[in-house]
Amino acid sequence: MMRPMVSCILFLTVCLLNTCKNKPDSVIESIKTPKHLTYKKPDTIGYPLGENPSFLGWTHIIDRAGVQMKQDTNYSAETLGSLEYGTKVKICEITPNWLGIIAEIERMENYYAGGMHKVHRKEKVYILKKSTGTLKEILLIPTELNKIVSMTKLREKSISYSPAQPLQEFLRFELAYKAEYLYNKANKVEHLLKDSTGVKVKGRQLTLQFASKERTYVNENENEEDGVEYEYIGQIPAINKYVIRATYWEDWEHILVDRTSGEESIRPHEFPHLSPDGKYILVFEDDEFKDYPEVELYSVNENTIEPIVNLAFANWSLPEAPESSGFWGKDGYFYISVIHRNYFDVYGNEIKDKVQYMRIKIL
Numbered sequence: 001m002m003r004p005m006v007s008c009i010l011f012l013t014v015c016l017l018n019t020c021k022n023k024p025d026s027v028i029e030s031i032k033t034p035k036h037l038t039y040k041k042p043d044t045i046g047y048p049l050g051e052n053p054s055f056l057g058w059t060h061i062i063d064r065a066g067v068q069m070k071q072d073t074n075y076s077a078e079t080l081g082s083l084e085y086g087t088k089v090k091i092c093e094i095t096p097n098w099l100g101i102i103a104e105i106e107r108m109e110n111y112y113a114g115g116m117h118k119v120h121r122k123e124k125v126y127i128l129k130k131s132t133g134t135l136k137e138i139l140l141i142p143t144e145l146n147k148i149v150s151m152t153k154l155r156e157k158s159i160s161y162s163p164a165q166p167l168q169e170f171l172r173f174e175l176a177y178k179a180e181y182l183y184n185k186a187n188k189v190e191h192l193l194k195d196s197t198g199v200k201v202k203g204r205q206l207t208l209q210f211a212s213k214e215r216t217y218v219n220e221n222e223n224e225e226d227g228v229e230y231e232y233i234g235q236i237p238a239i240n241k242y243v244i245r246a247t248y249w250e251d252w253e254h255i256l257v258d259r260t261s262g263e264e265s266i267r268p269h270e271f272p273h274l275s276p277d278g279k280y281i282l283v284f285e286d287d288e289f290k291d292y293p294e295v296e297l298y299s300v301n302e303n304t305i306e307p308i309v310n311l312a313f314a315n316w317s318l319p320e321a322p323e324s325s326g327f328w329g330k331d332g333y334f335y336i337s338v339i340h341r342n343y344f345d346v347y348g349n350e351i352k353d354k355v356q357y358m359r360i361k362i363l
Helices: 003-021 023-034 178-186 342-347
Strands: 057-061 067-072 081-085 087-094 096-108 116-128 145-151 159-166 170-177 199-202 205-209 215-219 227-235 239-245 252-258 280-285 294-301 305-315 334-340 356-362
Touching: 067 096, 081 096, 081 116, 087 116, 170 178, 178 334, 178 356, 205 227, 205 239, 280 356, 334 342
Parallel strands: none
Antiparallel strands: 057 087, 067 081, 067 116, 087 096, 096 116, 145 159, 145 305, 170 356, 199 205, 205 215, 227 239, 239 252, 280 294, 294 305, 334 356
8 A cells, every 4th residue: 555655755756856957057056055155157156266267367447437247247147346437357257248357345244153244355257348448548537527535624524425526616627738738837827936045954953034033943863753854945925934844754744934923834745836816725635645636725814824625536646746747827727737546546657648637726
C-alpha cells in the first residue's frame, strides 16, 4: 500500500531538482546571496571586484546633467548613485551602449549584532557610453559661473546649498573673451603703490611709521610651527592703508594697517582688491585647504571696512594666484582667469588652453 506513495514522493523530488537545475544563474544567485549583494554575475560584476579588475582606460562625464550609475546594462536596473559633469572614471568593460566602470558606492548593510550602517566600497557599475567623452569638451558655460554652495552674510549664520544654487544678489558673473581680458589687464586700475616711505626693514623687524608713533612687527621662529614672518607689500593711498603679508607654518594672511592711526582693520587671507571707485574690496581664496573657491566682499566707508558676504562657488577654480591674475578694469568689472573645477581637480593648470576668463560686476 505504501509503494505508490513512495513513488509519488520520489517523482515530485526529481521534478523539483530538475526545475532548480534549469533556473537562470541570476535567480539561483539571488537565493544564495543577501539582497544588497544581488548581481547578475557575481564573479565579474559588482562586489567583490576581485584582485585584478580589468583596466581599459579613462574617460570623463561630458553630460552636463551628470549620469546615473546602474547595477546592470539596462535602464531599469537599480540606480546606485550619480556622477557629475567632468568626473574622471576608470573603464573596465565596454559594451555597445554602456561602459563598466569602477566607482565608490554607498550601501546600507546589516550589523552582525543587528541594525543597519552605511558602507562605502569600490564596485563595478555601468553608465551610458553616450554621456562620456574626452576632457577637451569640458568648459565653463555662463550659467555655471554664479552657482554657490554656501553663503555667509554679515552677522548671519552660514547657509549651505545642495545642489548648488544661482547667486541672485551682490555680484554678477560673466564669461569674458581672452582679448577683452588682456586689453583690460594692460589698462587696469592699480591702487597698490610699492612705495616704502614710512617703512623700515632691519634684520628680523618690520617697522611702520604713523603720524605720531610707529609699530614694529617681529619675525619669530620662521621655520617652526609657531613661527611668523612679516613682509611689506605696499600701500593703498586711496584708503590710507599699508598692506603687509604674514606667513605662518601652513597659512598666510594680508593685514591692512591704517597709515595714520596704526590700527589694523581687516586680515583677509588673500590680497584685497580695491574697486576703482574705492567703495568695495574683493578677496579671492582658492587653495588646498578649502573645498571650494571663495569670494569675500567688503564695503569701504571712509576709514571703516566691513565684511558684506562670503560666498563659496561650485563650478570653477583659479589656475593662477588671484593676486597675479585678477585685476579691476577701467570699465568697472573685475577680471580673473578661471578653469572648470572638475578639469582642474584632474589636471591642475598643466594644459593652458583650458583656461577661461571671467568678469565680475558688483550690484
